[in-house]
Amino acid sequence: MVEEAPIRLLIAASGTGGHLFPAIALAQKLPEYEIEWLGVPNRLETQLVPRHYPLHTIAVEGFQQGFGISSFRILGKLIGSILDVRRILKQGNFQGLFTTGGYIAGPAVIAARSLGIPVVFHESNALPGKVTRFFGPWCDAVAVGFDVAAQYLPRAKNVYVGTPVRSQFLDPGINVSLDLPIPDGVPLIVVFGGSQGAVAINQLVRQSAPAWFAAGAYVVHLTGDKDPEADSLKHPQYIALPFYDNMAALLRRANLAISRSGAGSLTELAVCGTPAILIPYPFAAEDHQTYNAKVFTKAGAALAFQQSELTTEILQNQVLELLHSPSELAKMGEKAKAIAIPDSADKLAQLLREVVER
Known part of the structure; x- marks a missing residue:
């Protein structure tokens, strides 16, 4: 035969x-x-x-x-x-x-x-x-x-x-303990701008972060490799990296993400059930990231802000408000998971x- x-x-x-x-x-x-x-x-x-x-x-x-x-x-x-x-x-x-x-x-x-x-x-x-x-x-x-x-x-x-997402996001046995110096139980904010990074978000986050540190939060900031000021903020509760391989574990540990709204990033947030503040890339073709973000805001899985309207004060206070409301973050996370198709x-x-x- x-x-x-x-x-x-x-x-x-x-x-x-x-x-x-x-x-x-x-x-x-x-x-x-x-x-x-x-x-x-x-x-x-x-x-x-x-x-x-x-x-x-x-x-x-x-x-x-x-x-x-x-x-x-x-x-x-x-x-x-x-x-x-x-x-x-x-x-x-x-x-x-x-x-x-x-x-x-x-x-x-x-x-x-x-x-x-x-x-x-x-x-x-x-x-x-x-x-x-x-x-x-x-x-x-x-x-x-x-x-x-x-x-x-x-x-x-x-x-x-x-x-589809990378296989690491679908492995139930994945090690959720990170090889990063983050204590158990502290609030964790993860910031990332997609595979290209996001310099404008990076600047807003560095300006806002001291208030989050004062509230006890840790920040893992994935800056990308195009930010000339990537090493400008130093604090024991702040970890800046150009990229991080184990994104699935990082997003599962995060209490809140701050992110662009590219489709890949949103899919990963949904699969991990991570509540988010979304800042659509303003120069994306036909503003498609805003359309992506609307799917998540309509579902109650995220908040979204146009970059042109977002100030340090708004971002700083919005994050603090969410960190002080664990039940609201939990609801957003559940609604994010409901969007996912694992x-x-x-x-x-x-x-x-x-x-x-x-």
């Missing part, structure tokens, strides 16, 4: 953790598939992917401004990248394409559809991006991370699956199998 060759899947996911981590979580749920990756040079995938999957890279970029001379150069790159992806798909004999959006999704979807290869698109944001809205109807299925996203994709075949990666993997194997 001849054993069937495994299905070969190309994953197109590039740029930030918000695009990469859900794709990695999906890939881990498809051990029976042969998976290769499509990315862009000098982006995060070149650090995370090659140790697990073969990585192909193409040169592509987005149309950030209006049409101009540079648009011809970008258009030329786009055409070249479509041809590159077609070659990769044909030579690799791939039977399916999965993408999480961003610049790379356009050439990947066009190339796959031109070859009759099934495509599943995952959109993690409450307001789908322009690429998703344009290419969604071309795909066999669009998996959405928030159910409200479907209303912006009326011509696409939408399936609500949530957004088996999102399983649901997405099953959807992809149905599309590719039918």
Whole structure:
């Protein structure tokens, strides 16, 4: 009896953790598939992917401004990248394409559809991006991370699956004791700005933190690696790090998080049941982080403030008010958990199998 060759899947996911981590979580749920990756040079995938999957890279970029001379150069790159992806798909004999959006999704979807290869698109944001809205109807299925996203994709075949998280967030046996000098029982505030960091939030937090220290709270501040003042605050109750690997344990220990509202960060907060103050990134495409934050504020899982309206005094006092109301924090945490779909990666993997194997 001849054993069937495994299905070969190309994953197109590039740029930030918000695009990469859900794709990695999906890939881990498809051990029976042969998976290769499509990315862009000098982006995060070149650090995370090659140790697990073969990585192909193409040169592509987005149309950030209006049409101009540079648009011809970008258009030329786009055409070249479509041809590159077609070659990769044909030579690799791939039977399916999965993408999480961003610049790379356009050439990947066009190339796959031109070859009759099934495509599943995952959109993690409450307001789908322009690429998703344009290419969604071309795909066999669009998996959405928030159910409200479907209303912006009326011509696409939408399936609500949530957004997959890294496996560390789903391990019930994970060690919740941190390798950080934080005493048991003290209030813990965790501050993070997504995979890129957030300098504006960092400044507000450093100005507000002394009042939180006086209330007995500890602060773990993940500053990212682009903040020139990252080491400017020194206090025994303050721990500043560029990044921290064990985010699942950190968020489970936290009494409160202060965060941007990227879809990946929100998914992690929800799975861990961590109440949050959200500060949407004001320059996100089409202000999509504000739409994400509204899902959490409407559910009662978080408070949200526009960065332009947030002062040190407002942030300082809002955090103190929440710290002095443990019951309110507990309610917010429960409502955050109610948003989570812990088996999102399983649901997405099953959807992809149905599309590719039918």
